[in-house]
Amino acid sequence: MTASTASWRPGRGLRPPSGGGGYRLIVGAAVLTGLLSLLPLAFVLYVATTSGWDTIMDLVFRPKVGMLLVNTVLLLVLVLPLSAALAVALAWLVERTDLPFARFWSWTAVAPLALPAFVHSYAWSAFAPRFHGIGAAVLISILAYLPFVYLPVAAQLRRLDPALEETAQSMGKTPIGVFFLVVLPQLRLAIMGGTLLIGLHLLAEYGLFVLTRFDTFATAIVDQFQSVYSGPSANLLGGVLVLLCLVLLGLETRWRGRERYARVGSGAARPHRRRALGQYRWIALLLPVAFASLALLVPLTTLLRWLWAGGAAIWRFDYILPSIGQTALLAATGAVLTTLAALPMAWLSVRAPGKLQRALEASHAYVGALPGVIIALALVTVTVRIALPLYQTAATLVFAYVLMFLPRALVGLRTSIAQAPIELERAAASLGRPPLNAIWHTTIRLAAPGALASAALAALGITTELTATLMLAPNGTRTLAMRFWSYTSELDFASAAPYALLMIVLSIPLVVLLQLQSDRVDQI
Incomplete structure (x- = not known):
């Protein structure tokens, strides 16, 4: 192990520095969050149990469900590898080459996060009305969600120790060989975390696929409630989504690997030498230009066209101002609570992997694959039958947000904590600090930028969340997403x-925060 890079392999007998009561408190907090996250799953199982086997056979084992399964799996198979490959290529060009205007392209790669996925779809539906089906679903999904992979990969590329690549080059490896043998393995955690987030979003996304006329389990579930209010059918389909999520989590855990790479000392802070693209310098611009044009130029141009067509009459400030305030308050509250709830599990995931950790992590992450309507219906049932005073309150709505966006916070925190050397926790504990105090003053401080980024990701999701908000929001609550969807449903695009x-506009500061924290990762 070099002086600049420490690799902690959990399987080699190392124990997390937090022992005794401190470790038990962390496990207890993670278990409590995991149990609360299982409420929607318990509701789905309850519906399945009370429905009976005959009903399950009739509602699940039918051609329609087979078609939905094919569509959903095909979407994952196409979007995930394409998003990962394009994000890595774009991050490599921006961070490691003399690409013209690299800083500008770095911002344009992150900027699509400011546009909700259903706004991307809304813009493309107006821009190319005949563009729908699997092709539209795949393209718009990549444009909307690629930044989830780009951000952690770009940050990791800035942080990697250049000495490792230089050593490989001195041994005669070609640049391509260095990339695949040295760089790519160290990007695995970032790539797998980002693609997991995209996969969970694809399983739960509703608005994007409705506007592209591509049926998935999420669209079918919401349609069941909106058309015939078929609770058993929708919840049994939700059970299939849970199974798909568990498969996705299992694959991500397997491919993620067990190695953790962290820096001790300042060796990795040395800047990388950018590779000269030579005659391919301007050709390489085609990738960032094409992505920026499709992900930003088309939606913004379409949006401005509708704003121009609507004129001053569409600016109803008596509706707009309350919607802004309610959206901002819900996003800020939900983001902070979601990040705090994910912190114990993120620490366990990195410092104490094992069977218990994998089970807890699955309970945290699976809920991100459920449509908001399933989570909302579960909470409606629980509050009506057990805690009636909480029915249709802001507390229940925020709790739903915490459940829905735990995976976003978990992935970002896990990556940041993995970069904090475990030796610092051990050193703090050996100097007499209590276990939780040692973790707080070492790992949590080093992971603070990742925590801010996780909170920003959760706030972005809350700002644009629709289905759960419609079902759980207290009377009088009308967020921006709710107002937008009510007009879109009436085809009043203006x-x-x-x-x-x-x-x-509300999402832009959050995206700027994400990019700034990503830029600072090499200073941690």
Whole structure:
């Protein structure tokens, strides 16, 4: 192990530095969060149990469900590898080459996060009305969600120790060989975390696929509730989504690997030498230009066209101002609570992997694959039958947000904690600090940028969340997403445009925070 890089392999007998009561408190907090996260699953199982085997056979084992399964799996198979490959290529060009205007392209690669996925779809539906089906679903999904992989990969590329690559080059490895043998393995955690987030979003996304006319389990579940309010059918389909999520989590855990790479000392802070692209310098621009044009130029141009067509009449400030305030308050509260709830599990995932950790992590992450309507219905049932005073309150709505966006916070925190050397926790503990105090003053401080980024990701999701908000919001609550969708459902695209614009404006500071924290990763 070099002086600049420490690799902790949990399987080699190392124990986390937090022992005794401190470790038990962390496990207890993670178990409590995991149990609360299982409420929607318990509701789905309850519906399945009370429905009976005959009903399950009739509602699940039918051609329609087979078609939905094929569509959903095909979407994952196409979007995930394409998003990962394009994100790694884009991050490599921006961070490691003399690509012209690299800083500008770095911002354009992150900027699509400011546009909700259903706003991307709304814009493309107006821009190319005949563009729908699997092709539209795949393209718009990549444009909307690619930043989830780009951000951690770009940050990791800036942090890697250049000495490792230089050593490989001195041994005669070609640049391509160095990339695949040295660089790519160290990007695995970032790539797998980002693709997991995209996969969970694809399983739960509703608005994007409705507007592209591509049926998935999520669209079928919501349609069941909106058309015939078929609770058993929708919840049994939700059970299939849970199974798909568990498969996705299992694959991500297996491919993620067990190695953790962390830096001790300042060796990795040395800047990398950018590779000269030579005659390919301007050709390489095609990738960032194409991505920026499709992900930003098309949606913004379409949105401005609708704003121009609507004129001043569409700016109803008596509706707009309350929607802004309610959206901002819910996003800030939900983001902070979600990040705090994910912190114990993120620490266990890195410092104490094992069977218990894998089970707890699955309980934290699976809920991200459930449509908001399933989570909302579960909470409605629980509050009505057990805690009636909490029915249709802000507390229940925020709790739903915490459940839905735990995976976002968990992935970001896990990656940041993995970069904090375990030796610092051990050193703090050996100097007499209590276990939790040692973790707080070492790992948590080093992971603070990742925690801010996780909170920003959760806030972005809350700002644009729709289905759960519609079912759980207290009377009088009308977020920007709710207003936008009500006009879009009536095909009044002009009236919906101000709310789309304001969601983007509200999301921009969060995206800027994500990018700034990503830029600072090499200073940690």
